Amino acid sequence: GENVEQHPSTLSVQEGDSAVIKCTYSDSASNYFPWYKQELGKGPQLIIDIRSNVGEKKDQRIAVTLNKTAKHFSLHITETQPEDSAVYFCAAYNSGGYQKVTFGTGTKLQVIP
């Protein structure tokens, strides 16, 4: 089955700096890579995603990149703000049918004002 590794496990940045979180996946059949933000006591909320036919996607201060050959994908947050502080999970799955979401181990991001 799919295995998703995520680094770093914790990340502290100064407000206004950029944050980068990296993930690798194992199953070449995975074709959809969402990123979830989880705030304390809440469920994972989808913030951005990328499909395997795309190398990069951007939404305001958030961007994701995907290297299918290397099975790497990354989340980039620019101009970080205190409200970006949360746990971020990468995930991977095959979009066909009922396929389950396989999550990475999570990155706790702290943005220091």
Place this chain on the structure above:
Amino acid sequence: EPEVTQTPSHQVTQMGQEVILRCVPISNHLYFYWYRQILGQKVEFLVSFYNNEISEKSEIFDDQFSVERPDGSNFTLKIRSTKLEDSAMYFCASRWREEKIEAFFGQGTRLTVV
């Protein structure tokens, strides 16, 4: 905006007791899931449900667990005889169909087994 809702938000139960966690997936979604997150750890897959039957289950989902969609709107997870190690956040998720591949998660139920 439609959302997945879960009740209760927090459940405390004694070891050995049965618990039922409830979820109302987004209307018209076809695929339903339960996930578990032990404090400080990653979100783990438990079971997927489609067309009124289990599609896939993980090794965590043993005979003590069952799922049901009793009335076309609710989706429940039952743990027959809870153990201390069942203490975790349980998340329900749903998806529409293949061309709408995003999975939406509920806010979770915190289960504490004492």
